[in-house]
Amino acid sequence: MIFEPLHLSRGGTSVVLEPHPHGLPALTYWGPDLGDTGDLVALAAAQQPQRVSGGIDVPARLTLLPLQSAGWQGTPGLTGDRSGTHLYPRFTVVSVDCPPGSAAAVIEARDDDAGLALTAHVGLTASGLFTQRLVLTNTGDDEYEVRSLALFFPLHHTAAEVLDTTGRHLRERSPQRHALTAGTYARTSRRGRPGADATVLLAAGAHGFGFEHGRVQGVHLAWSGNQQVLVEKTPASAGFLAAGEVLSPREVVLAPGESYATPEAIGSWGEGLNELAARFHRDLRARPSHPQRPRPVTLNTWEAVYFDLDLPRLLALADRAASLGVERFVLDDGWFRGRRDDTSSLGDWYVDETVWPDGLAPIIDHVRGLGMEFGLWFEPEMVNPDSDLARAHPDWILQPEGRLPLPGRQQQVLDLGNPDAYAYILERMDGILSADDIAYVKWDHNRDLLEAADERTGHAAVHRHVLALYRLLDELRRRHPGLEIESCASGGARVDLGILARTDRIWTSDCIDPLERLVNQKYTGLVVPPELMGMHVGGPVSHSTGRAHTLPFRAGTAVFGHYGIEWDISDLTDEEYAVLGRYVGLHRSWRRDLHRGTVVHADPDGPGDGCAGRRVGGPPASALRVLAYGLERELPARSADLPGPGPGHAVHGAAGGAGGGASRQRAVAAGLAAVRARRRAAAAVRSGARPGGAPGTRAAARADPAHRVPRGGLTQPGRRAGSPALRLSRRGRGCSRRATGGTPCRPRAWPAAGARLPCHVPPGW
Numbered sequence: 001m002i003f004e005p006l007h008l009s010r011g012g013t014s015v016v017l018e019p020h021p022h023g024l025p026a027l028t029y030w031g032p033d034l035g036d037t038g039d040l041v042a043l044a045a046a047q048q049p050q051r052v053s054g055g056i057d058v059p060a061r062l063t064l065l066p067l068q069s070a071g072w073q074g075t076p077g078l079t080g081d082r083s084g085t086h087l088y089p090r091f092t093v094v095s096v097d098c099p100p101g102s103a104a105a106v107i108e109a110r111d112d113d114a115g116l117a118l119t120a121h122v123g124l125t126a127s128g129l130f131t132q133r134l135v136l137t138n139t140g141d142d143e144y145e146v147r148s149l150a151l152f153f154p155l156h157h158t159a160a161e162v163l164d165t166t167g168r169h170l171r172e173r174s175p176q177r178h179a180l181t182a183g184t185y186a187r188t189s190r191r192g193r194p195g196a197d198a199t200v201l202l203a204a205g206a207h208g209f210g211f212e213h214g215r216v217q218g219v220h221l222a223w224s225g226n227q228q229v230l231v232e233k234t235p236a237s238a239g240f241l242a243a244g245e246v247l248s249p250r251e252v253v254l255a256p257g258e259s260y261a262t263p264e265a266i267g268s269w270g271e272g273l274n275e276l277a278a279r280f281h282r283d284l285r286a287r288p289s290h291p292q293r294p295r296p297v298t299l300n301t302w303e304a305v306y307f308d309l310d311l312p313r314l315l316a317l318a319d320r321a322a323s324l325g326v327e328r329f330v331l332d333d334g335w336f337r338g339r340r341d342d343t344s345s346l347g348d349w350y351v352d353e354t355v356w357p358d359g360l361a362p363i364i365d366h367v368r369g370l371g372m373e374f375g376l377w378f379e380p381e382m383v384n385p386d387s388d389l390a391r392a393h394p395d396w397i398l399q400p401e402g403r404l405p406l407p408g409r410q411q412q413v414l415d416l417g418n419p420d421a422y423a424y425i426l427e428r429m430d431g432i433l434s435a436d437d438i439a440y441v442k443w444d445h446n447r448d449l450l451e452a453a454d455e456r457t458g459h460a461a462v463h464r465h466v467l468a469l470y471r472l473l474d475e476l477r478r479r480h481p482g483l484e485i486e487s488c489a490s491g492g493a494r495v496d497l498g499i500l501a502r503t504d505r506i507w508t509s510d511c512i513d514p515l516e517r518l519v520n521q522k523y524t525g526l527v528v529p530p531e532l533m534g535m536h537v538g539g540p541v542s543h544s545t546g547r548a549h550t551l552p553f554r555a556g557t558a559v560f561g562h563y564g565i566e567w568d569i570s571d572l573t574d575e576e577y578a579v580l581g582r583y584v585g586l587h588r589s590w591r592r593d594l595h596r597g598t599v600v601h602a603d604p605d606g607p608g609d610g611c612a613g614r615r616v617g618g619p620p621a622s623a624l625r626v627l628a629y630g631l632e633r634e635l636p637a638r639s640a641d642l643p644g645p646g647p648g649h650a651v652h653g654a655a656g657g658a659g660g661g662a663s664r665q666r667a668v669a670a671g672l673a674a675v676r677a678r679r680r681a682a683a684a685v686r687s688g689a690r691p692g693g694a695p696g697t698r699a700a701a702r703a704d705p706a707h708r709v710p711r712g713g714l715t716q717p718g719r720r721a722g723s724p725a726l727r728l729s730r731r732g733r734g735c736s737r738r739a740t741g742g743t744p745c746r747p748r749a750w751p752a753a754g755a756r757l758p759c760h761v762p763p764g765w
Contacts, residue, residue, distance in 0.1 A: 005040040009035075010103035010126065011128030013031070015122070016030075017122070019093070020063050022090065023090065024065045025093070025107065026061040027152060027153070027154045030154050030217070031156055058070075059071065062152060064132070065120070065152075069088050077150055080149075081145060081147075082115070091110060107120040112139070114140070115144065118137075127278075128269075131267075132153075135260070135261045136254070138254035138255065138257065143254065146252040146260050149244055149245075152241070153265070155231075155238050158215055159205055159239055160206060161179060161206070163204075163205070163209075165200055172495070172509050173200055173492065174519060175523050180204055185230060185231050187202060190246060192462050193449070193493055194496050195493050196491070196493040200526055200527050201220050203216050203218030204241065210272060211273045211603050212272045212274060212601075214272055216269065217268070220243075220268075220496070221265050222496055224469065225463060226463075241267070249460070250459055264497075274601060280526070280529070296327035296373060297328065298326065298536075298564035299321040299565045300330045301330065304317060305568065309335060311363060318363070321569065325585060328374075328439070329367045329372045331375070331377060332377040342409060343410045344410075345387050346387055347387045361436060368437055376432070376441060378429060378442070378443055381465075385404070393424075396421040396424075398413045398461055401455075401458050406450055411447055413447070417467075418456070422472065430479055441476075443487055444489065445487075445489035445490070446489070448493075491511065492520070504532070505533065506534065507534045508521060512554075513545040513547055514556075514558070515545075515547065518557060521533060521535065529595070530561040535560065535561030535562060535564070537563075537567060538566050552583075555583035558587075559587045593614065594625060599612070
């Protein structure tokens with residue numbers, strides 16, 4: 001079929017698709033909006049590769065589905081066969097549906113000899129994301145096995161460096177970078193979920209690209225199972241990104257008339273990672289299913305009580321939480337039949353009568369009477385071998401022939417693709433949610449999948465297990481309108497837009513150490529906006545790292561996200577209670593802006609430095625709320641450029657945040673200068689003056705020692721106070737009491753050019 005080149009344009013992005021004589025359309029362009037390009041034929045002609053010596057007579061192009069039948073010798077778009085035949089399909093486009101002015105196209109192609117039909121769905125969202133999905137249908141008379149079906153995104157010719165994330169349990173999404181060289185760099189997950197080491201995004205950009213500068217493109221696969229993202233460059237091409245599901249042998253075998261649909265692959269670009277991430281955030285916030293009401297401040301009981309579910313203790317904890325301004329109380333693991341530790345009873349989803357003789361009503365009624373919502377923990381996809389469920393239905397467990405896979409956290413995985421297992425979990429969860437006033441489910445998933453096979457057939461089962469999970473989530477939400485669900489998976493091991501299409505937030509990590517969370521939250525935010533990330537205040541000593549941190553640092557690090565508490569607050573000192581209450585109030589007063597604003601990160605020189613902000617509103621009312629931190633080895637510490645909202649606009653700080661003046665405020669580093677500043681601030685507090693205030697400013701700050709960073713900075717156990725290896729710096733000394741009735745001051749430490757810019761922070765900062 002002959003058709004004119006397609007120009008899709010929306011949200012500041014253009015995609016140009018050019019007809020190709022030997023297959024699906026070529027991906028001629030993806031990047032900034034081209035505007036009125038005029039002659040697209042000439043633009044496409046300029047992209048034609050030259051024929052070279054030693055090469056194929058028809059130079060290969062990157063198409064929507066690159067195949068050997070079109071001369072492609074890189075990673076193929078499709079692999080599969082009919083019992084070893086029809087290995088190399090060659091599709092011919094038969095229809096293109098792209099109405100004039102549309103930013104989406106549906107392209108139909110066929111290969112009648114191979115007995116295959118392909119439908120390509122491509123489009124641009126309102127925020128400028130480039131989305132792709134393929135549907136392959138078996139039109140032949142016998143089975144066709146799909147081995148792989150991938151989606152491709154062209155890279156700009158300046159791409160020279162690759163960024164992705166890796167990690168482990170308690171340290172998910174740590175960044176890593178390397179040069180983009182000839183060859184293939186692939187990130188593959190075969191864990192049955194993305195995994196703690198998975199990359200939330202694979203990006204490639206200009207040399208040295210950062211959050212504020214450098215053309216960068218990235219791709220995310222919206223899928224909660226086995227998957228692969230890759231970047232590839234050949235000597236003859238600028239390179240490309242690709243993404244797709246990883247399939248095991250015989251996992252997807254299409255009978256005549258059956259189809260396989262890929263997960264959606266989503267591409268974003270930007271001049272810097274801030275712009276790339278903002279496209280994801282705007283798109284997610286535009287979804288009809290996106291949470292519309294303010295995110296309730298949450299107390300989760302896990303690190304407060306673990307398995308010690310004593311009703312009087314829980315009632316006292318709820319009382320304390322409500323008095324602090326908490327709006328949701330979540331009862332974690334241990335409430336169901338026989339569950340006294342993590343070795344047994346998963347799958348026995350009945351309220352334990354020995355612990356709750358009157359059911360869950362006493363705790364739920366008490367929580368609801370305090371004005372809070374009630375939430376409950378489940379791990380529906382898992383089962384302990386030591387459980388009534390496993391003893392009654394051992395065939396419901398994913399397993400190869402004749403034996404169980406190696407255990408993980410003393411548990412196995414329930415086969416949701418088995419209709420009977422699915423029906424049992426749906427009935428049990430629906431029954432519990434219907435019996436009481438439960439507004440929230442914390443949905444956990446605490447192990448990777450190994451040897452995930454259907455016990456009945458021996459066939460690989462991850463693909464249909466994930467589809468069954470999606471159906472289960474959708475059905476529960478249909479039956480319980482307004483129910484909110486959190487996706488937790490050993491912390492942050494299932495962070496993808498497939499699961500977030502059906503849930504209301506992710507648990508970002510089981511590690512609540514604020515130092516670890518700074519990096520984790522920053523790079524999770526490449527795709528996930530802060531209101532969908534659970535960020536909680538932990539206890540004085542982190543349960544996962546053993547580090548001790550001040551309360552303002554712990555509370556301030558979490559303030560931008562879906563705020564919560566993961567700490568036994570029943571025995572707080574009066575000082576701790578006052579400080580925590582102020583941070584809860586601070587978050588509640590800011591959250592509407594925080595959860596609709598644009599996330600910005602600075603590009604500081606130091607490897608451990610960072611500035612995170614939320615740009616709120618637009619001119620002339622824009623503001624910037626800021627978290628600045630430093631983990632420098634050097635003293636004095638380096639400075640960092642902070643992308644600001646423009647002259648004359650407000651800057652607000654938290655947990656080391658500071659404000660500035662011109663369109664690019666400069667966060668002056670702390671180091672020894674900050675120590676001296678803290679001494680002066682302490683002296684000012686003792687004398688009743690504003691700490692760090694400019695001459696002539698009014699309104700003295702209240703003395704609040706709990707808000708001061710210790711003189712030597714924050715220290716690890718065994719590390720001398722004052723060691724430069726671990727230091728939180730309060731960058732800049734200006735602040736405003738406007739939020740508490742004071743007047744703004746001009747920060748001394750910023751080149752504010754005389755502008756009076758407030759820095760709204762909790763008392764004592």
